[in-house]
Amino acid sequence: MSINNHDKIKEQLDSVGCGFCLAKWTQVTMHLGLGMTHSCHHPAPHKVGLSEIARNPSALHNTRFKKQVRKEMLEGKRPAECNYCWNIEDSSLSFSDRVFKSSETWSAPYFDEIVNSDYRQDFNPKYVEVSFSNTCNFKCMYCGPQFSSKWVEEVEQHGPYPTSTNFNGIDHLKERDEMPILLTEYNPYTAAFWEWWPDLYKDLHTFRITGGEPLLSKDTFKVLEHIQENWQENPNLSLAINTNMGVPDKLMTRFLELCKDLTENSKVRELIIFTSIEAMGKQAEYARFGLNTEKFWFNVDNALTLLPKVTVNVMATFNALSVYSYNHLIDKIFLLKKKHQNDQRYWVSAIQLDSSYLRWPPHLSVQILEDKHKELILDAAKRALYYGIKEYTHDNYGFSNIEIQKIKRIYDFAMKKLPPAELIQRRQDFSKFITEYDNRRGTHFATTFPELVGLWNDYK
Amino acid sequence: MTINKGEPWAFWPSHLCDTFPEEPGNKLLTGEHNWEIQLELSLPIIREDERQSILTLLPHYTSFEVQGENIYLAYTGASGETYYKVVKYPLESGKRYRFTWLHRVGAGLLCVLEDIQLWEFGFKDDPLASPNEPHVIFGAGNFPKNGFNLNYTEVDLYSFKLWSNKKLVAYTRFDEIIFDKAVDLTGNCNFINRI
Numbered sequence: 117m118s119i120n121n122h123d124k125i126k127e128q129l130d131s132v133g134c135g136f137c138l139a140k141w142t143q144v145t146m147h148l149g150l151g152m153t154h155s156c157h158h159p160a161p162h163k164v165g166l167s168e169i170a171r172n173p174s175a176l177h178n179t180r181f182k183k184q185v186r187k188e189m190l191e192g193k194r195p196a197e198c199n200y201c202w203n204i205e206d207s208s209l210s211f212s213d214r215v216f217k218s219s220e221t222w223s224a225p226y227f228d229e230i231v232n233s234d235y236r237q238d239f240n241p242k243y244v245e246v247s248f249s250n251t252c253n254f255k256c257m258y259c260g261p262q263f264s265s266k267w268v269e270e271v272e273q274h275g276p277y278p279t280s281t282n283f284n285g286i287d288h289l290k291e292r293d294e295m296p297i298l299l300t301e302y303n304p305y306t307a308a309f310w311e312w313w314p315d316l317y318k319d320l321h322t323f324r325i326t327g328g329e330p331l332l333s334k335d336t337f338k339v340l341e342h343i344q345e346n347w348q349e350n351p352n353l354s355l356a357i358n359t360n361m362g363v364p365d366k367l368m369t370r371f372l373e374l375c376k377d378l379t380e381n382s383k384v385r386e387l388i389i390f391t392s393i394e395a396m397g398k399q400a401e402y403a404r405f406g407l408n409t410e411k412f413w414f415n416v417d418n419a420l421t422l423l424p425k426v427t428v429n430v431m432a433t434f435n436a437l438s439v440y441s442y443n444h445l446i447d448k449i450f451l452l453k454k455k456h457q458n459d460q461r462y463w464v465s466a467i468q469l470d471s472s473y474l475r476w477p478p479h480l481s482v483q484i485l486e487d488k489h490k491e492l493i494l495d496a497a498k499r500a501l502y503y504g505i506k507e508y509t510h511d512n513y514g515f516s517n518i519e520i521q522k523i524k525r526i527y528d529f530a531m532k533k534l535p536p537a538e539l540i541q542r543r544q545d546f547s548k549f550i551t552e553y554d555n556r557r558g559t560h561f562a563t564t565f566p567e568l569v570g571l572w573n574d575y576k
Numbered sequence: 577m578t579i580n581k582g583e584p585w586a587f588w589p590s591h592l593c594d595t596f597p598e599e600p601g602n603k604l605l606t607g608e609h610n611w612e613i614q615l616e617l618s619l620p621i622i623r624e625d626e627r628q629s630i631l632t633l634l635p636h637y638t639s640f641e642v643q644g645e646n647i648y649l650a651y652t653g654a655s656g657e658t659y660y661k662v663v664k665y666p667l668e669s670g671k672r673y674r675f676t677w678l679h680r681v682g683a684g685l686l687c688v689l690e691d692i693q694l695w696e697f698g699f700k701d702d703p704l705a706s707p708n709e710p711h712v713i714f715g716a717g718n719f720p721k722n723g724f725n726l727n728y729t730e731v732d733l734y735s736f737k738l739w740s741n742k743k744l745v746a747y748t749r750f751d752e753i754i755f756d757k758a759v760d761l762t763g764n765c766n767f768i769n770r771i
Contacts, residue, residue: 450755497596498763501592501593501596501765502754502755502757502759502765503754503755504592504593504755505592506591506592514755517592517593520593520596521593521594521595521596524593524595524596
């Protein structure tokens with residue numbers, strides 16, 4: 117989309133008010149296992165009132181709280197919860213996400229309808245992300261109880277990790293009534309979702325299922341089966357599903373069968389599978405506890421073989437433990453791009469490597485590393501560059517401009533110096549975290565990451 | 577490394593990724609910088625009836641070509657005018673040569689073969705052009721998709737070096753190839769790639 121178009125969208129939004137953003141209507145992420153919701157990811161999620169959804173299931177998105185925020189926007193005000201964008205707009209000439217999200221095909225066409233609406237009106241969102249529960253068979257080191265039932269079990273048994281932030285403690289969640297609802301318990305939010313779903317489905321542009329581990333939730337399969345049976349109501353749906361590619365074989369087989377039907381018979385406009393890994397071999401298994409890398413790569417390869425249209429997007433949360441094997445991950449991704457290239461993939465490439473730097477928890481950030489180890493990130497960016505392609509088309513396989521840049525900017529982020537006191541604190545937290553991690557889980561940091569033994573010991 | 581006839585390669589490291597490498601070597605090849613290219617090569621065949629483009633700088637057409645017993649040199653100034661020079665200098669097929677372009681701001685472009693100065697394009701009032709995305713083609717006079725001035729040739733390349741202000745910023749011996757890219761031994765990612 118051209119800059120000129122963003123200019124026009126901004127002008128259009130500002131004609132309503134300087135804080136007006138269509139995403140407050142058109143987009144939602146619902147954490148049904150927590151009973152929380154937010155429109156885009158920048159504002160913190162807020163609790164959904166049980167009495168609200170009892171009267172109106174679309175209150176999973178159209179909460180009283182959100183309607184008040186919409187009122188502010190329509191009245192020309194800037195809601196405080198959206199200050200991520202105000203910070204950008206006040207400090208630069210750059211467009212904020214308010215403009216980008218309002219420019220999307222799932223937002224822009226609804227401008228008139230939204231502007232002419234009453235703030236109390238319900239609005240069916242067009243871009244929906246849902247997490248049915250936090251049930252997960254992994255407990256990745258940078259995750260936490262809200263997104264992993266395995267983490268809940270560990271913390272209830274052993275307490276928080278002894279870092280300066282009491283990492284992954286759950287007392288505050290209990291105090292705020294934000295503890296995840298168990299999959300085995302009745303969940304009124306999930307019930308409300310299913311009541312709303314028939315009406316919601318037909319209006320959707322994009323639907324994404326996240327977790328926990330979505331394939332461990334019956335609701336995920338219920339959604340897929342509903343789409344399979346009722347696809348004529350919405351044949352243009354963009355569907356996306358997250359999975360750790362580590363679930364029992366029976367579930368993976370069923371999942372792939374459903375995907376095959378949806379894609380081969382054009383029951384959706386596109387289907388993208390999102391998964392995660394950010395290292396290779398034993399180092400990957402250390403950080404993503406529960407992962408079996410042999411099974412992971414088998415499942416990825418198998419999915420790409422059985423589903424010739426689907427693109428697998430690998431979300432790599434690049435952290436301090438990623439640097440030593442990221443080159444090998446790049447090599448692996450390249451080979452899969454080559455093997456599975458065809459002219460049908462929804463997102464052109466069979467598999468994409470989407471590299472983002474980890475910010476939380478700070479003790480696992482690449483910024484704790486010594487410079488000699490940070491240089492390995494630059495090596496990885498160079499490797500991706502050598503595997504690069506000029507034109508991202510179905511005729512080519514290789515790394516795209518964006519895939520390469522994302523790795524390079526992790527290096528740039530890593531090289532930003534932290535204040536000395538903060539660096540020391542983070543390294544101390546890292547050391548304490550790793551020691552406790554090994555004690556609780558029976559892992560062995562020293563043999564898995566010999567490169568970092570010095571750092572670990574120095575800050576014990 | 578052998579470039580087959582009709583399968584040219586290019587030095588254009590900035591064209592893959594918008595922001596990396598941060599200082600791509602090809603962007604130096606303008607009238608605004610001091611730079612030197614040194615290419616070691618041999619021609620398996622020398623043809624009497626066909627122009628053979630060994631090295632071409634684009635889009636400001638500046639080239640080193642051979643036909644029969646003659647060497648053809650070209651240079652394009654900032655005015656857009658292209659200047660030509662023919663030098664009678666028979667090359668031997670299969671023999672290894674070192675060709676150098678030496679550019680000094682304000683002093684023009686010197687073309688040297690081994691230690692013999694073939695020609696100097698020294699136009700004070702028409703310096704070498706400075707386009708945004710300069711790039712070099714090996715084994716052709718143009719990109720195949722453009723369909724003109726192609727002058728394909730086979731050529732054996734042994735090494736490519738690029739200096740900027742006497743600092744070596746690109747160096748390949750063409751003996752390490754990753755995904756159709758000859759690796760830059762300086763670590764600057766100034767690779768040469770198959771088109």
